[in-house]
Amino acid sequence: MINVLIVEDDPMVAELNRQYVAKVNGFTVIGHASDSSKAVELLATVEVDLLLLDIHMPGMDGLDFLRQLREEKEDVDVILITAASDVGQIQQALRLGAIDYLIKPFEFNRFQESLLQYKAHHFSLDRKNKVDQQELDQMLQKKSHSAQRSDAVPKGLTKTTLKKIIELTLAIDRDTFSTEDIAEISRISRVSVRKYLKFLTEIGYLEENLDYGIGRPIYRYFIKRKNRHVIIPYL
Template identity: 55%
Template sequence: MIRVLIVEDDPMVAELNRKYLNQLQGFQLIATAANTEEAHDWLNRAAIDLVLLDVYMPGENGLQWLKELRNREDDLDVILITAASEKEKIQQSLRLGVVDYLVKPFEFNRFQDALLYYQKNTSILKDKQKVNQGELDQIFRKNEYPKDKNIPLPKGLTKNTLEHIIEVIKKKEGTAFSTDDIAQETGISRVSVRKYLKFLTSEDILEETLIYGVGRPVYQYHINGSRALHSTFYL
């Protein structure tokens, strides 16, 4: 059982994280802390394996606290769940050894992917003094995408349409785009484009963010920088 501490000052977000966590087997929520002082108290009172950590909180921010944990050599792992998307904070979090980084707002599927991947890696290392190269590759190459991999398309999607959409997306590398953007440039209906973008997101080729504003929420996408966008991957 993986013992989890949620560190989040927003009660609604903390509750959402708790509900998401409760849907996953193999995880036990030990406590929820509203700031790093409360989190520190819980680390002294209970054994914690994984911290779901916010960055922006009253008082000491999450990255400052994480740096303290690393200096103390606390034996635990951290997944950042935060609205902080600045390059400098992402780079700092990587240097401090976070195992994943979720940008708010996010959906359950992304949360689930992060926790299950962590769980899988924990299982690989459990009760082992040494691991082989294949096991190490599973841990460190989660974003590697084999160029010779063929993935069958879901029912209702076609290779030609996917290739057309991919060619438009390739021109947008480095910039975010919406379903409406792709629908307008390809001449394909918004409903159809949405299906293709969801498929590319499910294969971790695109990253999806839900943007709240005036009116209905809008999904924005950008190319996952750790993956190549090759239409030849698909049958």
């Protein structure tokens, strides 16, 4: 059984996460902490395999707490579950070893997928003292089966520009935006921007609608909130 500690200051969200965990075989919630101080107390008294950690909490925020855990070499895995979708925060979380990053609101299927992938790795590694390269590659491929690899950028696109386009879509202060909107603020050609937006639509990060309006029809885009996790490999 995998022991889960929920670190979340909102009682309703914590309860929802507890109910979600209860639906996934092989996991049990052994505690709930409303802040990092309480989480530290629980980590010292109970065996915890996995933290479901919020970022925005009173006192020490989730990223600083994760950084502290790594500095103290705590043997615990972490999945970030938060409304924070800032690119910098996502990058920090991944660099600090978060195994996944779920952006609220999300559907149960995405939550379940994250836990099941973790479970497969947890037990695969627990049963072995050593693994060979082939076994390790298979495990790493399974971990990201629902997302494209971070180097899987289509021919003609670059990861640097793709990251810039993603950052602009997150920062733009509009519900929807067009190719022209992004081209104007990025100073990248409209033709190039269109290629990147098309790719982001193909992986499910954006949804594309044709706006007939006045004059010639134009494509307008909006971010599919439940699918924001698909961009994580590209950040």
